[in-house]
Amino acid sequence: MRNNxxxxxxxxSLLGGCSRPADQSAxxxxxxxxxxxxxxxxxxxxxxxxxxxxxxxxxxxxVGYYKFDDKLIVPDAAARAAETxxxxxxxxxxxxxxxxxxSARNATDYALIKxxxxxxxxxxxxxxxxxxxxxxxxxxxxxxxxxxxQYKPLDERxxxxxxxxxxxxxxxxxxxxxxxxxxxxxxxxxxxQNKGALGVFEKTIQGKIEESTLDAKQxxxxxxxxxxxxxxxxxxxxxxxxxxxxxADNPARDFRIGKDLYEKKFGFDIVSDxxxxxxxxxxxxxxxxxxxxxxxxxEQLWPKYLRDKPILKTxxxxxxxxxxxxxxxxxxxxxxxxxxxxxxxxxQKFMDDNKLLDSDPTRPLVVRETPEYQRGFAGASVNAxxxxxxxxNTYYNVTPLDHYTPEQAESYLREYNHWILQILNIxxxxxxxxxxxxxxxxxxxxxxxxxxxxxMIEGWAVYSELMMMEAxxxxxxxxxWLMYSKWNLRAVINTIIDYEIQVLGLEREDAVEMLLAxxxxxxxxxxxxxxxxxxxxxxxxxxxxxxAEILAFREELKVKMGDKFDLRNFHNKFLSYGNAPVPxxxxxxxxxLELPI
Numbered sequence: 001m002r003n004n005x006x007x008x009x010x011x012x013s014l015l016g017g018c019s020r021p022a023d024q025s026a027x028x029x030x031x032x033x034x035x036x037x038x039x040x041x042x043x044x045x046x047x048x049x050x051x052x053x054x055x056x057x058x059x060x061x062x063v064g065y066y067k068f069d070d071k072l073i074v075p076d077a078a079a080r081a082a083e084t085x086x087x088x089x090x091x092x093x094x095x096x097x098x099x100x101x102x103s104a105r106n107a108t109d110y111a112l113i114k115x116x117x118x119x120x121x122x123x124x125x126x127x128x129x130x131x132x133x134x135x136x137x138x139x140x141x142x143x144x145x146x147x148x149x150q151y152k153p154l155d156e157r158x159x160x161x162x163x164x165x166x167x168x169x170x171x172x173x174x175x176x177x178x179x180x181x182x183x184x185x186x187x188x189x190x191x192x193q194n195k196g197a198l199g200v201f202e203k204t205i206q207g208k209i210e211e212s213t214l215d216a217k218q219x220x221x222x223x224x225x226x227x228x229x230x231x232x233x234x235x236x237x238x239x240x241x242x243x244x245x246x247x248a249d250n251p252a253r254d255f256r257i258g259k260d261l262y263e264k265k266f267g268f269d270i271v272s273d274x275x276x277x278x279x280x281x282x283x284x285x286x287x288x289x290x291x292x293x294x295x296x297x298x299e300q301l302w303p304k305y306l307r308d309k310p311i312l313k314t315x316x317x318x319x320x321x322x323x324x325x326x327x328x329x330x331x332x333x334x335x336x337x338x339x340x341x342x343x344x345x346x347x348q349k350f351m352d353d354n355k356l357l358d359s360d361p362t363r364p365l366v367v368r369e370t371p372e373y374q375r376g377f378a379g380a381s382v383n384a385x386x387x388x389x390x391x392x393n394t395y396y397n398v399t400p401l402d403h404y405t406p407e408q409a410e411s412y413l414r415e416y417n418h419w420i421l422q423i424l425n426i427x428x429x430x431x432x433x434x435x436x437x438x439x440x441x442x443x444x445x446x447x448x449x450x451x452x453x454x455x456m457i458e459g460w461a462v463y464s465e466l467m468m469m470e471a472x473x474x475x476x477x478x479x480x481w482l483m484y485s486k487w488n489l490r491a492v493i494n495t496i497i498d499y500e501i502q503v504l505g506l507e508r509e510d511a512v513e514m515l516l517a518x519x520x521x522x523x524x525x526x527x528x529x530x531x532x533x534x535x536x537x538x539x540x541x542x543x544x545x546x547x548a549e550i551l552a553f554r555e556e557l558k559v560k561m562g563d564k565f566d567l568r569n570f571h572n573k574f575l576s577y578g579n580a581p582v583p584x585x586x587x588x589x590x591x592x593l594e595l596p597i
Contacts, residue, residue, distance in 0.1 A: 037097060037098055037101040037102055038101075038102055038103055038106050040097075041097055041102060041106050041109075041110065042106065044093070044097075045109060045113070045446070045447055048090060048093075048113065049065075049446065049447075049450075050067075051086065051090075052086075052090075053065050053067065053068055054068055054071070055073070055082070055083045055086055056073075057069070057071040057072070057073060058072070058073075058141070058142040061142060061145060061146065062142075062145060062386055063385070063386020063387060063388050063389070063449075063450055064151070064385055064386045064387065064388030064389025064390065064392065065386070065388040065389075066151055066152070066388075066389075069146065069160050069164075070160045070163040070164055071164075072139065072142070072164045072166075072167040072168065072171060073167075073171075074167055074170045074171050074174045075130065075136075075137065075171065075174045075175060075178060076170075076174035076177065076178065077178075079174075080124060080130070083120070083124075084121065084124065087117045087120060087121055090113075090117055091114070091117055091118070094110065094113065094114055094117075097110060104587070104588050104591050104592075105444075105445060105588065108445075108448065108577075108580055108584050108588060109445055109447040109448065111584070112447050112448065112451045112580065112584075113447060113451065115268065115271065115451070116451045118268070119268040119269075122264065122268060123268075126261075126264070127257075127261065127264075127265065130178050130179075131178060131179060131180040131181070131182075132179070132180070132181060132182045132183055132186070132253045133182065133183070133186045133190075134175070134179055134182050134186055134187050134189075134190035134240055134243075135186050135189040135190040135193055135535075136175075137171070137172065137175035137178075137179075137190065137194075137236070138190070138193050138194055138197055138373060139168055139171060139197065139229075139233075140193075140194075140196070140197030140200045140201075140371075140373035141373065141374070142164070143161060143164065143200050143201070143204075143205065144200050144204065144371055144373065145383075146160060146161060146164075147161075147200070147204055147205060147208055148393075148395075149385075149389070149392055149393075151389060151392070154208060154211060154212050155212050155213055155214055157208075158205075158208060158209065158212055158214060158218075158222060159214075159218065161205060161222065162218070162221055162222045162225055165222075165225035165226065165228070165229050166225065168225075168228070168229040168232050168233075169228060169229070169231075169232040171232070172232045172233065172235065172236040173232075175236060176236065176239055179243075181250075181252065181253045182243070182252060182253060183252055183253045183254070183255040183534070184244070184247055184252045184255075185255050185531070185534040185535055186255070186535060187240055187243060187244050187247075187252070188244065189535055190240055191237055191240045191241060191244070192375070193373055193374070193375070194233055194236060194237050194240075194373075195237060195372075196371070196372030196373040196374075196375060197233055197372075197373040198230060198233055198234070199371075199372050199373070200371075200373060201226050201229055201230045201233070202226070202230055205222075205226060206226070209222060209223070255534045255535075256501065256502050256503075256505065257502055257537050258502070258503065259503045261537075262276055262499070262502050262503050262537060262538065263275060263276050263277070265537060265538045266279075266538050266541065269454055269455075269538050269539070269542070270453075270454070270455045270538065270541060270542060270545050270581075271453055271455065271581035271583065271584070272455060272545050272549065272581070272582075272583065273549075273583050274545070276499060276503075276538070276541065277499070279495060279499075279541060279544070279545055280495060280496065280499040280500075282544075282548065283492045283493075283495040283496050283544055284496060286492045286544070286548075287489065287492050287493065287496065287518065290485055290488060290489045290492065291315065291316065291319070291489075291518075292315075293485055294319045294482060294485045294486070294489075295315040295318065295319055297478050297481055297482040297485065298311075298315075298318050298319050298322045298482065299311065299318075300478050301322055301478055301479065301482065302318075302322065305322065305325055305326070306321070306322070306325060316517060316518065319520060320517070320520050322482065323482065323483070323486060323520045326417065326419070326479055326482070326483070327414040327415070327417045327522070328414065328417075329417055329418040329419075330413040330414060330416065330417040330418055330421070331413065331418070331421065332413075333401050333409045333410075333413060336398070336400065336401055336413070336416075337367070337369060337398050337400055339421065340367055340396070340398050340421070340424075340425060341367045343421070343422060343425050344365065344367065344396075344425060344429055344430065347422070347425055347426060347429070347430045347468075347473075348430050350468070350471075350473055351430055351431050351435075351468070354471045354472070355568050356431060356467060356468070356471060356567070356568060356571060357431060357435070357439075357568055357571035357572050357575070358439075358568075358572050359430075359431075359435065359438075360438055362391065363390070363391060363394065363438045363441075364393050364394065365393075365394050365396055365429060365430075365434050366393045366394065366395050366396065367395075367396045367398060368395055368396070368397060368398070369397070369398060369399070369400050370397035370398060370399040370400075371397070374397060375399055375403075379398070379399045379412075379528070380396070380397065380398050380399070380424060380428050381396075381397045381428070382394060382395065382396055382397065382428055382429070382433040382434055382437070383395040383397060384433070384434065384437035384438070384441075385441065386441065386449070386450065387440070387441045387443070387446050387449040387450065388446075390438075390441035390442065394434050394437065394438070396428055396429050396434065401413070404524070408524050411522040411523050411524035411525070412522065412524045412525065414522050415521060415522040415524065415525040417483070419474075419479060419480045419482075419483035419484070420483050420486070420487055422473075422474070422480075423465055423483065423484055423487045424487075426464055426465050426468050426473075427461045427462065427464065427465055427487075428461070431464045431467065431468070431571075432460065432461035432464045432465070433457065433460075433461050435464070436457065436460045436461065436464070436575055437457070437579075439572075439575035439576065440452070440575065440578045440579050442576070443576060443577060443578035445577075445578055447578075448577060448578025448579055448580045449578040449579055451579070452578070452579030453546075453579055453580060453581040453582075453584075454539060454542040454546075455541075455542040455545045455546035455549070455581065455582065456546050456550075456579055456580060456581055456582050456585070457542075457546070457579055458542040458543045458546055458547075459542065459543065459544075459545060459546015459547040459548075459549060459550050459582060460546065460550060460575075461543075462488070462491050462543050462544070462546065462547035463546075463547050463550045463551060465484060465487065465488065466484075466488070466547075466551070467571070469481065469484050486519075486520050489519055489520070490519060490521070490543075491543035491544045491547060492544050493514065493515065493518065493519045494529075494540040494541065494543055494544065495540065495541040495543070495544045495545070496514070497511050497514060497515065497529070497533060497540070498533055498537070498538065498539075498540035498541055499541070501533050501534075502533075502537050502538075508530055511529075511530050511533070512526045512527065512530055515529055515530075546582055549582035549583065549586075550574070550582055553574075553582065553585075553586045553589075554570060556586075557570060557589075557595075560590075560595050560596070561593070561595070573589060574589065577589070
């Protein structure tokens with residue numbers, strides 16, 4: 001058994017011995033020192049991650065590291081103090097490495113670890129999200145994951161659940177003690193999602209108990225723990241409902257975070273060469289370019305669909321009329337999830353036939369209805385396994401439309417019409433999130449896969465849409481190009497409204513009007529986007545930020561490589577760096593290809 005503490009002390013002492021007197025020959029043992037630094041750093045990352053997971057056991061289980069799968073952290077002041085001590089120790093240990101002696105890949109891992117640690121401290125002590133976001137407190141995700149991942153026999157997983165459940169009452173007590181002046185919007189989300197969480201304890205786990213071979217005593221203990229946990233969750237919901245009712249007398253926190261916090265959060269989350277304001281300006285220019293392209297497509301399609309009507313002189317109104325006309329073609333409400341299941345193998349075949357990038361049929365994708373405890377934020381999402389259990393299922397979560405009125409459902413289906421539903425599946429599944437995250441789990445660097453950059457991940461999904469369209473998906477049908485442009489416009493306007501809402505104080509009426517009139521979105525989609533913009537900050541900018549940087553890098557590489565540029569090789573090489581920020585991947589690839597940066 002490895003003594004990690006001893007090894008860490010040895011590494012730090014060796015690093016201390018690596019410093020050389022200033023007058024020593026510059027090249028004396030320089031190669032050996034460089035090798036030592038890289039070997040020591042790789043060893044250090046393994047030790048660091050093992051301790052890191054002890055402070056984030058639920059995250060560890062998500063990425064397939066099951067050493068702490070029966071540990072539920074009680075999110076109180078003592079836990080935050082312990083994590084802070086670990087972070088400060090880790091930052092001190094990082095300072096002992098000479099980054100100039102590290103390889104490009106190791107130097108990147110160094111930067112990602114440092115950003116993760118500093119970001120966590122910022123979230124904890126300046127952003128203080130634990131005080132005003134009650135939706136942060138929800139235990140259902142980890143229990144649902146354990147039940148749905150067959151990483152060990154069912155009986156063993158149920159015994160793990162029994163041990164985890166012991167801390168649930170203390171968990172929710174700490175949540176109530178931590179929360180101070182939350183936002184109205186996040187309070188409501190927490191109520192909704194924790195109500196959904198009850199199903200995990202009162203249905204999902206109960207069903208698994210019936211399938212198990214636990215003895216009577218084990219079943220009794222587990223059932224008692226489930227009853228206690230459900231009671232704690234119900235108590236939290238009641239407490240939140242009382243909190244919400246009291247907002248009239250005790251004003252809630254404004255969900256807008258303002259320019260200073262927004263720019264800092266953008267810096268930690270996006271890791272771009274641009275500031276948030278610069279990206280906002282870039283998005284405005286891109287919106288105008290897309291509008292011009294969409295009007296050209298509308299003029300092309302007008303004689304086919306609306307030849308009896310004169311084309312409107314105002315371009316945005318003409319585009320909207322054409323999109324409205326086409327959007328009536330959509331799947332039935334009841335067949336929404338099944339249609340997504342049907343399309344996935346068709347899209348996969350197109351990607352493979354056109355040799356756009358490597359795929360791996362041994363890494364399964366499962367389309368499922370979104371678990372209730374995850375609903376309320378996005379209509380479609382992906383839960384992917386981490387690098388420690390990379391062959392586990394990836395889940396494509398699709399929320400059924402049973403919570404909508406008939407009018408809302410029709411609006412939603414017009415938004416995700418015949419053409420856009422295909423783009424959605426490209427984005428979420430193939431060659432978007434599912435394919436990208438599958439490649440990320442094969443990266444030799446766990447750090448790059450674990451500490452994933454949201455702009456790279458979302459940006460790739462947006463870029464993958466363009467990749468498929470350029471390859472001829474849909475036979476270059478102008479209707480599909482128009483709808484693709486509308487969808488691409490969504491990423492651009494996400495950036496614009498997020499910045500304007502959070503920083504410039506854009507109100508609901510004006511934001512929804514922009515989404516309807518300039519984004520050509522349906523009312524239900526616009527309403528949902530406003531809600532999402534009140535529940536998060538900066539995340540909506542990740543789509544356009546990452547997409548723009550990936551596309552710019554691809555075009556740069558085409559110029560630099562000339563006839564040697566190969567699209568499939570570019571995609572495979574780009575994804576081989578894991579989930580690192582796009583500017584980081586760019587530098588690594590250019591260095592590896594021996595091209596000027």
